[in-house]
Amino acid sequence: MKTAIIKYNAGNTQSVIYALERLGITPILTNNFDEIRAADKVIFPGVGEASSTMKHLQEMKLDQLIPSLKQPVLGICLGMQLMCKYSEEGNVNCLNIFDCEVKKFPTDASEKVPHMGWNTLYNTTQPWINNDLEDKHVYFVHSFYAPVVEETVASCDYILPFSAALQKDNFYATQFHPEKSAAQGAKIIENFIKL
Amino acid sequence: MLKKRIIPCLDIKNGRTVKGVNFVNIRDAGDPVELGALYAEQGADELVFLDITATNEGRKTFKELVKDIAKHLNIPFTVGGGISHVEDVAPLLYAGADKVSINSSAVKRPELIDELVAEFGSQCIVAAIDARYVEGKWIVHTHGGSKPTDKELFSWAKEVEQRGAGEILFTSMDHDGTKQGFANEALSQMASEVSIPIIASGGAGTMPHFKDVFEQGKADAALAASIFHFKEIGIQELKKYLKDNHIAVR
Numbered sequence A: 001m002k003t004a005i006i007k008y009n010a011g012n013t014q015s016v017i018y019a020l021e022r023l024g025i026t027p028i029l030t031n032n033f034d035e036i037r038a039a040d041k042v043i044f045p046g047v048g049e050a051s052s053t054m055k056h057l058q059e060m061k062l063d064q065l066i067p068s069l070k071q072p073v074l075g076i077c078l079g080m081q082l083m084c085k086y087s088e089e090g091n092v093n094c095l096n097i098f099d100c101e102v103k104k105f106p107t108d109a110s111e112k113v114p115h116m117g118w119n120t121l122y123n124t125t126q127p128w129i130n131n132d133l134e135d136k137h138v139y140f141v142h143s144f145y146a147p148v149v150e151e152t153v154a155s156c157d158y159i160l161p162f163s164a165a166l167q168k169d170n171f172y173a174t175q176f177h178p179e180k181s182a183a184q185g186a187k188i189i190e191n192f193i194k195l
Numbered sequence B: 001m002l003k004k005r006i007i008p009c010l011d012i013k014n015g016r017t018v019k020g021v022n023f024v025n026i027r028d029a030g031d032p033v034e035l036g037a038l039y040a041e042q043g044a045d046e047l048v049f050l051d052i053t054a055t056n057e058g059r060k061t062f063k064e065l066v067k068d069i070a071k072h073l074n075i076p077f078t079v080g081g082g083i084s085h086v087e088d089v090a091p092l093l094y095a096g097a098d099k100v101s102i103n104s105s106a107v108k109r110p111e112l113i114d115e116l117v118a119e120f121g122s123q124c125i126v127a128a129i130d131a132r133y134v135e136g137k138w139i140v141h142t143h144g145g146s147k148p149t150d151k152e153l154f155s156w157a158k159e160v161e162q163r164g165a166g167e168i169l170f171t172s173m174d175h176d177g178t179k180q181g182f183a184n185e186a187l188s189q190m191a192s193e194v195s196i197p198i199i200a201s202g203g204a205g206t207m208p209h210f211k212d213v214f215e216q217g218k219a220d221a222a223l224a225a226s227i228f229h230f231k232e233i234g235i236q237e238l239k240k241y242l243k244d245n246h247i248a249v250r
Helices: A014-022 A033-038 A050-059 A062-068 A078-082 A182-193 B032-042 B056-072 B086-094 B104-108 B111-120 B153-162 B184-193 B207-215 B235-244
Strands: A003-006 A028-030 A041-044 A073-076 A084-087 A098-104 A115-120 A137-142 A152-158 A160-168 A171-174 B005-013 B047-051 B077-080 B099-102 B125-134 B137-142 B147-152 B167-172 B198-201 B221-224
Touching (some): A003 A014, A003 A033, A014 A182, A014 B056, A028 A033, A033 A062, A050 A062, A050 A078, A073 A078, A078 A084, A078 A171, A115 A152, B005 B198, B005 B235, B032 B047, B032 B235, B056 B086, B077 B125, B086 B099, B099 B111, B104 B111, B111 B125, B147 B153, B153 B167, B153 B184, B184 B207, B207 B235
Parallel strands (some): A003 A028, A003 A041, A041 A073, B005 B047, B005 B221, B047 B077, B077 B099, B099 B125, B125 B167, B198 B221
Antiparallel strands (some): A152 A160, B125 B137
């Protein structure tokens, strides 16, 4: 089992590496196309700003590689948002894997933005994200959200209902950070790895 | 619904927890990794590790420790203590910390917040503010609360928000260590003036204090140290108490 984590300029990938190691998996962190294509599973993490990150992906031609991958790919947080069609964060066209436009949380609401902390998943429709663990809390940090669409496989509520997870074909994605979401997060990563 | 957070805080000196930790069921009460993992298991929502080491050698140990904590911890954690430059932060975040807290150095040079936000993003910058009520005003103090400044609490809180800090960790020095409850009045005033999350610190002594800090103080998170370290309050029983009292917790 080879798991590749896509190496680019966004965010701290160390936490994802450690989360995999806790499950007994030693991933490789790489931006080499052959290595990524040859992996059994690919993880596309992300913390950062959408438009500058898209630019970086384009420079590295990762914007062409990622949508062409055939094995299960898991996008996390900004990784998920970049897999959507478009993002209001810097008004940028993204990878267009999910038919979904990422929007900014309305800041005039009484709730604080970013949505930061532990919140609950509901309407979990797919086995990889739906498990029998009692505690359905996962950890979120984000100011932009993907609305609930046809590809939504888990929802969450903050200011409004939004996509906590998306799935289409071999592409999987979570808005929350499974690597920081205690037992529930570890289970979701494990389920992805076992796909 | 977004949940209120309970955050144990560990003081670290030369890689070890200090301020007496009284645990019987872990092998080594001084080991921050083991203690952090235990708190995570008990349901802590986040952890804060504060480096109070004064020496460079001790700082290097801290960076190694952050790596070790990240390896073993599956919840978010903040590290702080002695951060004064952008270059201090990158190694901590790349070692696996989720957020860093800055305090005295930001008061001394507020642009540090802008620089850190530009480099790493708001979500990982926590502005820690220590203040004391002096002659009718909340005055910001630095250097572990020993030095008064010319800054007033609420205007400084607004400034750190404007400069892009993602959260405020407010410690009332008047309440810290008293176990008489949090500074709910000041906290709720701060909550009405800023729109970033506020972590309340200082004064936790009983479980009702936590209920009060969320209801009256309007805090988003509550931080405490000794009551957890000395097992005066268990995290699980605290969470149960809060749930029973209709506070949304995980």
